[in-house]
Amino acid sequence: MNHFAFGILSKPIFRQKLMSHCSGGDGMAVPQTKGFTRGMVAGAFVAAALLAAATVPALGQVGPPVTTGRPTDWTHHRLVFSNPGTLADADKKGKTAHVQAVLHDTRFVLQQMKVDPKLRPNVTPGGGPDKGSKTKGTPIHKDWSKVLSVGLVNPNAFPAKYSFSTTTFSCTSDFVVYPTGIAGATTTQATIVAFDELYGTSGPSGTGCGAGAGGGAVPLVDWAYNTAYSSALVADNSLVKTSPVLSLDGTQVAFIQATTGGGAAASLILLKPSTGTSVVALNTASTNVAAASYRTCNAPCMTRLILSGAPIDSFSAPFYDYANDMLYVGDDNGTLHKFTNVFVSGTPTEVSTGFPVQVSALANNNLTSPVYDPGTGRVFVGDNSGVLYSVTASTGVLFAKSAVLSQTATGGFYDSPLVDSSAQTVYAFLSTSKAQAGGCAKNDNCVYQFPTTFTGSGTSVGTSEPIGVGNGGGGLVYLWDGEFDNIYYSSTNGTAGNLYVVGNNNAGGGTGNLYRVPITNTGAMGTPVATAVNKGGQSPFPSPVTEFCNNGTSACVASGTATTSGTDFIFFSVYNGTGGTCVQTAGHGCVVAYDVTSGTPVFSSFLDELYGNTTFKCFVTGGLVVDNAIPTGTEAGASEIYFMGLGGTTANLCGGGATGAASLFGIQSAQ
Numbered sequence: 001m002n003h004f005a006f007g008i009l010s011k012p013i014f015r016q017k018l019m020s021h022c023s024g025g026d027g028m029a030v031p032q033t034k035g036f037t038r039g040m041v042a043g044a045f046v047a048a049a050l051l052a053a054a055t056v057p058a059l060g061q062v063g064p065p066v067t068t069g070r071p072t073d074w075t076h077h078r079l080v081f082s083n084p085g086t087l088a089d090a091d092k093k094g095k096t097a098h099v100q101a102v103l104h105d106t107r108f109v110l111q112q113m114k115v116d117p118k119l120r121p122n123v124t125p126g127g128g129p130d131k132g133s134k135t136k137g138t139p140i141h142k143d144w145s146k147v148l149s150v151g152l153v154n155p156n157a158f159p160a161k162y163s164f165s166t167t168t169f170s171c172t173s174d175f176v177v178y179p180t181g182i183a184g185a186t187t188t189q190a191t192i193v194a195f196d197e198l199y200g201t202s203g204p205s206g207t208g209c210g211a212g213a214g215g216g217a218v219p220l221v222d223w224a225y226n227t228a229y230s231s232a233l234v235a236d237n238s239l240v241k242t243s244p245v246l247s248l249d250g251t252q253v254a255f256i257q258a259t260t261g262g263g264a265a266a267s268l269i270l271l272k273p274s275t276g277t278s279v280v281a282l283n284t285a286s287t288n289v290a291a292a293s294y295r296t297c298n299a300p301c302m303t304r305l306i307l308s309g310a311p312i313d314s315f316s317a318p319f320y321d322y323a324n325d326m327l328y329v330g331d332d333n334g335t336l337h338k339f340t341n342v343f344v345s346g347t348p349t350e351v352s353t354g355f356p357v358q359v360s361a362l363a364n365n366n367l368t369s370p371v372y373d374p375g376t377g378r379v380f381v382g383d384n385s386g387v388l389y390s391v392t393a394s395t396g397v398l399f400a401k402s403a404v405l406s407q408t409a410t411g412g413f414y415d416s417p418l419v420d421s422s423a424q425t426v427y428a429f430l431s432t433s434k435a436q437a438g439g440c441a442k443n444d445n446c447v448y449q450f451p452t453t454f455t456g457s458g459t460s461v462g463t464s465e466p467i468g469v470g471n472g473g474g475g476l477v478y479l480w481d482g483e484f485d486n487i488y489y490s491s492t493n494g495t496a497g498n499l500y501v502v503g504n505n506n507a508g509g510g511t512g513n514l515y516r517v518p519i520t521n522t523g524a525m526g527t528p529v530a531t532a533v534n535k536g537g538q539s540p541f542p543s544p545v546t547e548f549c550n551n552g553t554s555a556c557v558a559s560g561t562a563t564t565s566g567t568d569f570i571f572f573s574v575y576n577g578t579g580g581t582c583v584q585t586a587g588h589g590c591v592v593a594y595d596v597t598s599g600t601p602v603f604s605s606f607l608d609e610l611y612g613n614t615t616f617k618c619f620v621t622g623g624l625v626v627d628n629a630i631p632t633g634t635e636a637g638a639s640e641i642y643f644m645g646l647g648g649t650t651a652n653l654c655g656g657g658a659t660g661a662a663s664l665f666g667i668q669s670a671q
Helices: 013-022 044-055 087-092 096-103 106-115 486-490
Strands: 070-072 160-163 175-179 192-196 220-226 253-257 267-272 279-281 301-306 319-321 326-330 335-340 371-373 378-382 388-392 398-402 418-420 425-430 444-451 457-460 463-469 498-503 513-518 529-532 546-550 563-565 567-575 589-595 602-609 640-645 664-669
Touching: 070 106, 087 096, 319 371, 326 378, 371 418, 444 498, 463 498, 463 513, 486 498, 486 546, 486 563, 498 567
Parallel strands: 220 279, 398 457
Antiparallel strands: 070 160, 160 175, 175 192, 192 220, 253 267, 267 301, 319 326, 326 335, 371 378, 378 388, 388 398, 418 425, 425 444, 444 463, 498 513, 513 529, 546 567, 567 589, 589 602, 640 664
């Protein structure tokens, strides 16, 4: 049976392992005596900057202030910030304006709030460290699962999580949003769904959801909508298969609704949800409104904005700019679109001056999800021919583009660029590289590094490092993004630490590897070091990599070579994984955690992913979101990993042809 399933992971990753690592035996946090505290930026200045950003809108910011609540969606994994250093240092280097832009960026503030509890009124300390098993490799326990239905979503799609309070979890208010990837053919078929009652019963007695707060089994449907209706209220069978994004206050959701072939063009949907346990079809004059009426419509309601030119969109998710209430998204015709008045005020509108901009001159070039960089004011986006573009966000002018980096016409970029705004660097992950002098060879999986200020019109190749063999035959074996470790994030302007990515992602041989790409003291990439992560002879079909450093109620601390207080993890999934006792037979995948505290990966925990009779064809999960570090006390149990599992018998992205993956959804708790 093909189905959606939801589950929760518990114990050894966080409660049993991390707190024994991060706290003293008396329940007090380990003193932070050396190295950088992640979130420590410019000493006293950062406290003032964060306070300003957390209480009043930053310069030019039109969105609501970051007072309570915190969204976590795909964009928070693609626009990231290493330690930007002090304003005094920035002034000496003539970069004061750049550092000011970083410090006042909402995603920077949210990143600091997440990783450093001192910067938010968050976790109640509780009763000291967990004294459970400290054995490495203990299987991750699944507390529960929930069966729904079958759909098609992209294997790099992330769910979107919202926590309404930074002081405590809420069973009824916190929620997580998933695209279903199912065509909205009937009024009872949801295209997008949210769940609450997320935290299970694995915390201390009486604190779990479902056992009391909502009176039912966890999780519960918070809301579910069929949004596949045109402005004329006509059903068109469209679906949602890329990542949704949330407004800063959690009251609105934006996502791209795609054609299923021969139907409606791709559209931007803006949705105001309202709690309800049954599927609601947004097909009435009061629930499906014109853009001019969206600001004042009563939830539940939506508006649908067809992308200019009526294009298809296979891979590009929307990127929302909190400060300016703007949104960017690409399409399959090589065109970048911009929308204004998205969540805050005014009539939502696609910008027609300077945008949409045709960044790719080649026909039918799929664009990746874009990333807006506040440090340069530019939007970075790639395409499937292996070209990286830089667009001036205010004007739509194509500022620069790289050379064609891919060896094959379909071996290029399919995941968004990874931008470190502090370090002024952009990373892009290519499926099949051309030979690059001093870098990648022909047909390599390859990670490229460019300065965010790169120039040129088709000549730039940046610097590159090989991360295994790509699929030189041109088949679509996609390579998704990696992520940095805490050492990197704690370093000044990205001058230490490591980038982790799963490569050697080819169609027919070798072993999938986790590559650790060292970052040198100049910010350059060093020689990658490989660790095998799946059974040889087939692609690992990995998910994107997600990092999370847990030091309980304290911030993680790092020197230039290791995390010295806290335990740093990376999470990802692979097909036929070799970690622990992951099952290495057809149909099995594995979610794994590696401890990267020391600066090198050490296998930690795993969860074999096979739900009932549902097997995996290739990709096991989409992107993983980790929301909190709450290891003990009355709030234990409110630390989760959320992801979409990708199972089922429907054709997916194993070898091209289809544009999605049969979806087996998962909500996982890492305690």
